[in-house]
Amino acid sequence: MHWSDVVVESLREHEVWHATYVPDAINWQVLSKLEADSAFTVIPASREEEAVGIAAGIYAAGGRAAMFMQSSGFGNTINALAQLLTGYRIPVPLFIGMRGGLSEFNEVQVPSARPIPAILDTLHIQHYAPEREDEVQKYVDGAIELAYASRMPVAILWYAQLVGAKRATS
């Protein structure tokens, strides 16, 4: 099974019926499948912190939502991760498409992506990065279960080792 199908099935299995996002090419492989599946409600936001806020509201009303973003937008979420998700103990699985690693062509993607694991550590948000397709299910199931058991956000980071690198188009 493709890694993106594993994510879709894990969300279904754990009844995470809502997804909020600011798009990126990596996560779009998951989101496009969620959009095509009537069981899921997929909500695009104008900015990453807004997507965190919407996901928090869905949980507050008894639902479950995952949030998807690119590493370049992670910085926009920090206040919401701290004051909303951590402050209120709101579990949201976070899926972050990591730029700035192997074969990156855009140099400004590097400094925004590289500190993300350290920032998550500082915020006490656990994070995992599956590197092989055969370990995606273990990580994604485990991260979702950990999020709801601990009532904290948990992040899954998609690096080029698993999902491939974006190529410059011009």
Place this chain on the structure above:
Amino acid sequence: MLRREGIAALVRRVDNEPIIANLGPATFDLYASGDRDANLYTWGAMGLVSSIALGVAMAAPDRKVFVMDGDGSLLMNLGSLATIARQAPPNLVHIVWDNQMWYETGGQPTHTSTGTDLGGVALASGIRNVARASTVEAFEEALDQAIREPGPWFIHVDIEETGEPRQRPKVVVEENLVKFRRTFTG
């Protein structure tokens, strides 16, 4: 009119419907009107209260959902109006208490004091049901219409500050969230 007069009018009209309050005076005044499990008070993540309410409205489509925003906060997250317009939850009522200032930080004038019209921004973002009120009577009329008719609604309310001292609510945020969530899950 005063924020607390508007809150009193809203609270008289709700049963188990959620009210989500912006940080600062909206949270303080909502708590002072009488605590209830269906109140969600916010203390940070400034700007996101309408985003939180959008999530609540989408997860609980069978309840009217009221959110009380502020002008300084909404100015931080104007994109939320476009996102609300795109999702168009008919059960969402977005109230903005506009005092034209960042009250909690010393009353510095916000951009609404120099002519930015938040109702106009909402309308241009695609929210069709926009009302404006400067008196309690006008606010109650707009609120009754928003309760009766499908939204999303945006009610822009001009308010005055009296500077009266406020009691800090005795709320533990985690506990507030758990109680609020239980009003949906039983």
